[in-house]
Amino acid sequence: MKVYAISDALFCIPIDVHTTELFEGIWPIPQGVSLNTYLVKGEKIALIDLVQDRHEASYHVEEALVSIGIDFSKIDYLVLNHLEPDHTGWLREFRERNPKAEIVATAKGVNLVKSFYKIDAGLRAVKDGESLDLGNGKSLTFFETPNIHWPETMVTWESSTGTLFSCDAFGSFGALGGRLFDDEFNETEHAFFEKETLRYYANIVASFSAFVEKGIQKISGLPITAIAPSHGMVWRRNVTAIIDRYLDYASYSKGLGKKEIALVWGSMYGNTRKGLDAVIKGIESEGVPYTIHQVPDDNISYILADVFKSAGIVIAAPTYEYAMFPPMAYAFDIFRRKHINHKTVLHIGSWGWVGGAKKEYEKAVADLKWNSLGSFEWVGSPTVKDLTDLEAQGRELAKAVKV
Numbered sequence: 001m002k003v004y005a006i007s008d009a010l011f012c013i014p015i016d017v018h019t020t021e022l023f024e025g026i027w028p029i030p031q032g033v034s035l036n037t038y039l040v041k042g043e044k045i046a047l048i049d050l051v052q053d054r055h056e057a058s059y060h061v062e063e064a065l066v067s068i069g070i071d072f073s074k075i076d077y078l079v080l081n082h083l084e085p086d087h088t089g090w091l092r093e094f095r096e097r098n099p100k101a102e103i104v105a106t107a108k109g110v111n112l113v114k115s116f117y118k119i120d121a122g123l124r125a126v127k128d129g130e131s132l133d134l135g136n137g138k139s140l141t142f143f144e145t146p147n148i149h150w151p152e153t154m155v156t157w158e159s160s161t162g163t164l165f166s167c168d169a170f171g172s173f174g175a176l177g178g179r180l181f182d183d184e185f186n187e188t189e190h191a192f193f194e195k196e197t198l199r200y201y202a203n204i205v206a207s208f209s210a211f212v213e214k215g216i217q218k219i220s221g222l223p224i225t226a227i228a229p230s231h232g233m234v235w236r237r238n239v240t241a242i243i244d245r246y247l248d249y250a251s252y253s254k255g256l257g258k259k260e261i262a263l264v265w266g267s268m269y270g271n272t273r274k275g276l277d278a279v280i281k282g283i284e285s286e287g288v289p290y291t292i293h294q295v296p297d298d299n300i301s302y303i304l305a306d307v308f309k310s311a312g313i314v315i316a317a318p319t320y321e322y323a324m325f326p327p328m329a330y331a332f333d334i335f336r337r338k339h340i341n342h343k344t345v346l347h348i349g350s351w352g353w354v355g356g357a358k359k360e361y362e363k364a365v366a367d368l369k370w371n372s373l374g375s376f377e378w379v380g381s382p383t384v385k386d387l388t389d390l391e392a393q394g395r396e397l398a399k400a401v402k403v
């Protein structure tokens with residue numbers, strides 16, 4: 001396992017995890033994810049963030065440490081920016097192998113070390129802004145950044161190199177594939193990671209966008225030369241790119257999405273799909289880009305990412321048993337849980353025996369504070385007039401998104 005030098009005293013050990021297991025038990029990661037552990041060498045040695053205890057990740061970290069002459073007994077501090085088990089699953093074994101290393105976290109983080117791992121000794125709770133001198137000009141300063149991604153989270157700053165160890169913040173899905181730094185990836189690879197960063201943000205962080213803005217404000221005075229997250233690449237050539245990307249994503253939570261439309265549709269026997277095709281014709285006539293996802297076929301992870309980034313939404317689904325088509329109801333539940341607010345939306349759908357979806361839709365969009373342009377329903381298959389009207393509705397939504 002390769003060890004990457006960020007400087008002569010800072011190292012990164014990125015572990016690529018490829019698995020069919022879902023991230024957090026919910027989100028697919030077909031292109032993998034990296035778990036990055038960092039090492040800072042002063043007179044004392046600090047390890048920053050661990051890995052999970054699966055997929056041989058801990059074995060690879062240990063192997064990498066040995067390759068640079070570090071065995072566990074030499075580690076003086078284990079800094080845990082965040083206690084989610086993708087970064088701490090290996091903690092109990094680490095503690096057994098190195099009983100003397102002091103575990104450093106926020107006060108809330110220390111409580112989680114006790115509750116998750118039943119470790120009660122050798123814990124140091126650090127305050128916001130507190131520093132830890134490692135000697136040889138290396139020191140770590142800790143800044144609380146709650147809810148990026150859970151309440152106990154902090155980031156760690158190494159001032160002599162200007163490196164910010166940000167854990168989940170500025171992270172991404174996607175395995176790194178034998179490279180680490182932003183200047184090592186080509187344009188196509190950056191485009192891939194941009195998509196995977198958006199999906200990671202929408203899936204993992206979107207609920208906490210207000211905290212992302214506060215956290216970025218908090219670090220804005222630091223002369224950052226490298227951002228070293230615990231998922232994804234290390235940014236050293238273009239640090240502002242990933243900060244601006246996260247600020248953009250945070251703004252999507254306020255309704256400032258891209259001038260695009262996300263179409264989410266389901267259809268039992270094709271009648272709603274016919275109506276959707278007319279809406280698409282209207283959208284295309286205005287030249288507004290769109291993405292399209294079918295429920296329940298497409299995974300909610302990808303639907304969430306496109307809905308999160310888009311200013312305009314089309315919800316197309318039939319009535320099912322007097323209510324909303326169940327896979328669409330599930331999608332709305334996820335939008336609500338992830339605080340996907342302030343979208344401009346058009347609802348369409350057919351019904352056969354009796355309606356009901358519209359009522360449920362209207363309640364759902366009110367809860368989400370979405371601006372509904374209307375709910376257009378028809379009985380059975382759409383008439384020629386229905387299709388003409390649906391095309392016009394698509395045009396109106398596209399125009400609203402373009403302004």
Ligand code: FEO
Pocket residue numbers: 082084086087149150168230231
């Ligand atoms: Fe990568 Fe919230 O853990």
